[in-house]
Amino acid sequence: MTPLQTAPEWTAAAPAIILAVTGLALLLIDTIDPDTSSNGLLAGLSTLGSLAAGGVAGWFLTQGTGMESSGGAITLYGDALVIDGMSLFFTLIFTSVAAMVSVASYDYLAGRRYQGEFYSLVMFAATGMTLMAMSNSLATVFVSLELASLPSYALVAFLKKNRGSIEAGLKYFLIGALSSAVFAFGISLVYAVTGTLLLPEIAANLSVSSDLVGVLGLGVLMIAGGFAFKTASVPFHFWAPEAYEGAPAPVSAFLSSASKAAGFAVAFRVFTVAFPLGPVTSLNGGGVDWSLLFAVLAVVTMTLGNFAAATQENVKRMLAYSSIGHAGYALIGLAAITTDGGAANGHVLGASMAHLLVYGFMNTGAFLFIAMVEKWGLGRTFADYNGIASKAPIAATAMTVFMFSLAGLPPFGGFLSKYFLFLSAIESGFWWLAAVGAVNSALSLFYYSRVVKAMWIEEPSEPLEIGSQPVGLYVAVIFAAVGTVLLLPGFRPVIETAQTVAAALF
Amino acid sequence: MVPPQYYLVLSAAIFCIGIFGLLTRRNALLFLMSVELMLNAANINLVAFSYYWGNVTGQTFGLFVLALAAAEVAVGIGIILTLYRNFDDVDVMNATTMRW
Numbered sequence: 001m002t003p004l005q006t007a008p009e010w011t012a013a014a015p016a017i018i019l020a021v022t023g024l025a026l027l028l029i030d031t032i033d034p035d036t037s038s039n040g041l042l043a044g045l046s047t048l049g050s051l052a053a054g055g056v057a058g059w060f061l062t063q064g065t066g067m068e069s070s071g072g073a074i075t076l077y078g079d080a081l082v083i084d085g086m087s088l089f090f091t092l093i094f095t096s097v098a099a100m101v102s103v104a105s106y107d108y109l110a111g112r113r114y115q116g117e118f119y120s121l122v123m124f125a126a127t128g129m130t131l132m133a134m135s136n137s138l139a140t141v142f143v144s145l146e147l148a149s150l151p152s153y154a155l156v157a158f159l160k161k162n163r164g165s166i167e168a169g170l171k172y173f174l175i176g177a178l179s180s181a182v183f184a185f186g187i188s189l190v191y192a193v194t195g196t197l198l199l200p201e202i203a204a205n206l207s208v209s210s211d212l213v214g215v216l217g218l219g220v221l222m223i224a225g226g227f228a229f230k231t232a233s234v235p236f237h238f239w240a241p242e243a244y245e246g247a248p249a250p251v252s253a254f255l256s257s258a259s260k261a262a263g264f265a266v267a268f269r270v271f272t273v274a275f276p277l278g279p280v281t282s283l284n285g286g287g288v289d290w291s292l293l294f295a296v297l298a299v300v301t302m303t304l305g306n307f308a309a310a311t312q313e314n315v316k317r318m319l320a321y322s323s324i325g326h327a328g329y330a331l332i333g334l335a336a337i338t339t340d341g342g343a344a345n346g347h348v349l350g351a352s353m354a355h356l357l358v359y360g361f362m363n364t365g366a367f368l369f370i371a372m373v374e375k376w377g378l379g380r381t382f383a384d385y386n387g388i389a390s391k392a393p394i395a396a397t398a399m400t401v402f403m404f405s406l407a408g409l410p411p412f413g414g415f416l417s418k419y420f421l422f423l424s425a426i427e428s429g430f431w432w433l434a435a436v437g438a439v440n441s442a443l444s445l446f447y448y449s450r451v452v453k454a455m456w457i458e459e460p461s462e463p464l465e466i467g468s469q470p471v472g473l474y475v476a477v478i479f480a481a482v483g484t485v486l487l488l489p490g491f492r493p494v495i496e497t498a499q500t501v502a503a504a505l506f
Numbered sequence: 507m508v509p510p511q512y513y514l515v516l517s518a519a520i521f522c523i524g525i526f527g528l529l530t531r532r533n534a535l536l537f538l539m540s541v542e543l544m545l546n547a548a549n550i551n552l553v554a555f556s557y558y559w560g561n562v563t564g565q566t567f568g569l570f571v572l573a574l575a576a577a578e579v580a581v582g583i584g585i586i587l588t589l590y591r592n593f594d595d596v597d598v599m600n601a602t603t604m605r606w
Contacts, residue, residue: 138567139563139566139567139570142567142570142571142574143570143574146574146577146578150577150578150581153581153582153585154581154584154585157584157585157588160588160591161592163592163593163601163603164603166585166588166589166592166593166601167589167601167602167603169585169588170534170585170586170589170598170601171601173581173582173585174534174537174598177537177538177541177578177582178528178541178544180545180574180578181524181541181544181545181548182544184544184545184548184571185517185521185544185545185547185548185551187548187567188517188547188548188549188551188552188555188564189551191551191552191555191563191564191567192510192514192551192554192555192558195555195558195559195561195563196561196563197563197564197567215514246603
């Protein structure tokens, strides 16, 4: 018996508990001494909390907590939470993004008010995301989704006197409130048909004959709509460009990486566990072929995201649309699941999870580079980026790594994750999804390379003035760049872990 | 006993009224009220089918939905207040500094 197997069961939720306690501690420090609490202490504490939660999740993952090797998934609180390999894998994504964002916020928040609130909101949102990945009941899915969303609304509107930030917060909030209402109604319809909210029991009760089976299909569609909002996929993607552009850049980084991954975590679990493809499609009169639905959404999402990104002049907005495009790639994980897929289902879902991990590093890094440019007071368009490399070569090199990795060029992590994603889609028989993805990746190279060209080749129209060298932002950006590069040689353990834990869902 | 289908019709009607209000009103506060209608439509379903199935899962979840709706309004009102301070209006169509 290892020490982990003798520990009480509730300790399996330690990553979420650590994040929540960190958030509360930040609030406490800020309450005791609101005027003089130091930015460094707050940033350090929230970074430490995220790293500790991530470290525990990584330790659990290597020890096999909640996996086949040590007795299967651990369920807590009347099966409402489940800790298995998948929830721990996603926890790693959320906590690493939260750590990078906390470090970067140290510089971004310098001289601003309400620092304690900012860090604690980030921690509470991260808690919500971790709980989303652990949810095993539609009730906890809804509550944790709101726990992740409500702090995010406040964070987007954090710059109270900046019109762009308020507008972004308003739009994010309005569409978020709408989609959570649709989501709640979908849950109530599923409950009406199955009489339970626990995911495995929903699957078991699907076959119970009922007069209301047509209602179930509608409920499943509405739940899919809720996930489309959280992952910024078509048709609920409208908020994303506005929210990412207007929000403080570290918040954009947090939302577009961690929040999107959280949406996928919960969508993967709900659709594979509660609505397994075979029984759901074969219901008389109420069947929904959600794999086909997600295939259509994946194609539309990646095409729309990439084409819209190609037309942008504003770098932050370009990244926002590219993040919609990447939601389309990750959707392949759900779209390529087939009734008789067997091992191929686990492969494609795992590849999608591994892509989200790599995306967590490269996309967070790209948005944090934008935060650095905002800190320097340069403009937001491509032309304003002209010649940055001559003044800040290290940061520009990191940004180049992120851009080429996002585009999926070979020497970086983004290449392998996309390669495995498309390969496993072909393995499942969805060669056309892989083809659309590959064409879109090629197109994306156009707008990603524009940033690189502006930074390294173009001459600035007027001499660049770069004031300070923000230490925290540099640390976070370089950490993200090193992560992106190291994920190339280190991709084998990542993809193997992801595919193993994904296979456990089927 | 009223057949459960009737509750579905009632809740669907309230949900649609909410959607209609949301699409036609430009005042942010009325938008919030419309969302509230949609959430309460979900609550009607939860409570009615909690009785139908003979378990309290639905009723309990209904309480959670109520609490979350209140929390959502609290954050929403805060954002709408800052909207009013920045744009001198709570019309959701006025806040258009960003365009694609």
